Amino acid sequence: MKKISKRLVWLIGFFVLITSCRKTEVFYEKEDLKSAKGFYIINEGAFTMGNSSLSFYDFERNEITNDLFERINSRPLGDVFQNLKFYKGKGFLVVNNSAKIEVVDSASMRSIQTIEGFVSPKNIEFYKNKAFVTDLYSNVITVLNPETFEKIATIDVNGSTEDIVLSNNKLIVAVNQSVEYTEDNQQGILVINPETNQVEKYIKLSEGAIDVEIDYNNDIWVYCTGFWGNNALGKLYKLDGGNYTIKQSFDFGRLAYFGAPLRINSSKNKIYFALAAAGSYTQFDIYEIDIDAKVLPSEPLYSDAKRYVYGFQIDEVKDELIVLDAIDGTQKGEMLRVDMKTNSVKGIYGVGYFPSNIIFKY
Numbered sequence: 001m002k003k004i005s006k007r008l009v010w011l012i013g014f015f016v017l018i019t020s021c022r023k024t025e026v027f028y029e030k031e032d033l034k035s036a037k038g039f040y041i042i043n044e045g046a047f048t049m050g051n052s053s054l055s056f057y058d059f060e061r062n063e064i065t066n067d068l069f070e071r072i073n074s075r076p077l078g079d080v081f082q083n084l085k086f087y088k089g090k091g092f093l094v095v096n097n098s099a100k101i102e103v104v105d106s107a108s109m110r111s112i113q114t115i116e117g118f119v120s121p122k123n124i125e126f127y128k129n130k131a132f133v134t135d136l137y138s139n140v141i142t143v144l145n146p147e148t149f150e151k152i153a154t155i156d157v158n159g160s161t162e163d164i165v166l167s168n169n170k171l172i173v174a175v176n177q178s179v180e181y182t183e184d185n186q187q188g189i190l191v192i193n194p195e196t197n198q199v200e201k202y203i204k205l206s207e208g209a210i211d212v213e214i215d216y217n218n219d220i221w222v223y224c225t226g227f228w229g230n231n232a233l234g235k236l237y238k239l240d241g242g243n244y245t246i247k248q249s250f251d252f253g254r255l256a257y258f259g260a261p262l263r264i265n266s267s268k269n270k271i272y273f274a275l276a277a278a279g280s281y282t283q284f285d286i287y288e289i290d291i292d293a294k295v296l297p298s299e300p301l302y303s304d305a306k307r308y309v310y311g312f313q314i315d316e317v318k319d320e321l322i323v324l325d326a327i328d329g330t331q332k333g334e335m336l337r338v339d340m341k342t343n344s345v346k347g348i349y350g351v352g353y354f355p356s357n358i359i360f361k362y
Helices: 002-021 068-073
Strands: 038-043 053-058 063-065 081-087 090-095 100-105 111-116 121-127 130-135 140-144 151-156 160-167 170-176 188-193 198-204 209-214 220-224 235-239 246-251 262-264 270-276 284-290 309-315 320-325 334-339 345-350 355-361
Touching: 038 081, 038 309, 053 068, 053 081, 063 345, 068 100, 081 121, 081 355, 090 121, 100 121, 121 160, 130 160, 170 220, 188 209, 188 220, 209 262, 220 262, 262 309, 270 309, 284 309, 320 355
Parallel strands: 160 209, 309 355
Antiparallel strands: 038 053, 038 355, 053 063, 081 090, 090 100, 100 111, 121 130, 130 140, 140 151, 160 170, 170 188, 170 209, 188 198, 209 220, 220 235, 235 246, 262 270, 270 284, 309 320, 320 334, 334 345
16 A cells, blocks of 8 residues: 555655646747747637637747637637737737627737627728728628727628738728629629728629739739639639729639638749649639739649648748648647648648638748
8 A cells, every 4th residue: 555655645745747848838928929920820610609719829939829718718618710910019800700809918919908899790891991801791890990980981892701801001892792683783892992981883793702912013813713602603803903994803713712712922923822632512612813823824833632722821931831621520620831842841731721811920
């Protein structure tokens, strides 16, 4: 019995020692995040499950911190996390199905304010003293004061609004069919004057306009998924950034459903897009196209039938493709760093459910 007691004491002591060596404090608790360089990962989460989250990959440490918002603020983020943008020292986290925007201090990610009262907020863009919030299931764009967080105006639209970007002091908004598709729904982009909150122009494109990028020449690229309801196929458009006329259109030849399929490199001379492999609704390949190209590329930049590519981004500084794999949706996803020259995987990291987007922090 004496030997057993000593062994138990030793085991207990060893356990206490090991436990005491584990970090119990929140990573970046003392505003270390302010100087850290890397990128945030938006983990969208499963619809209605309330398991969305925010991760951060640290370049120097080569490690992931998961559940960043929850660990710092001691509460869950919400249901379906869509977008994160920073403005004047604050981060605005758009949480779609929770119908809210969480505002945090960008240095610490500590909560400042929760803005509620939306229907289904999707994306946010800033201009001077205004923030513009698009909405999936409400035919309005909401205008906020980003300092006081008050709603100061709404802009009526005819359809569902998704991506929103600022170009030449105009807001470019992707608009498509609402929940109930009709011929009257707008399909394409809206040009909005952020000074007056007025829609100045509507450019009709194909169905399912969801994502927008602005290239080196200030031309506007718009990704349209198509729509199964009327057999409209997906397309990629390039529009003149001055007069908004269509300069080039690329027909995908099939439906192109994807959450955030369009990306651009930091030099703004190459466009990257995700497209479902022919005959598949689960395998998404990633393609690269020069902004002056006249035809779609024939071969993907990245393809892996074993991966459920749910998001991606280009790190031109490190010459890496960041791939976000949702796996099967029932388990937490993975982030892959892929060397763009050799197409070899440089690292695989566990993240949250349905990882969908990357926001760099250099």
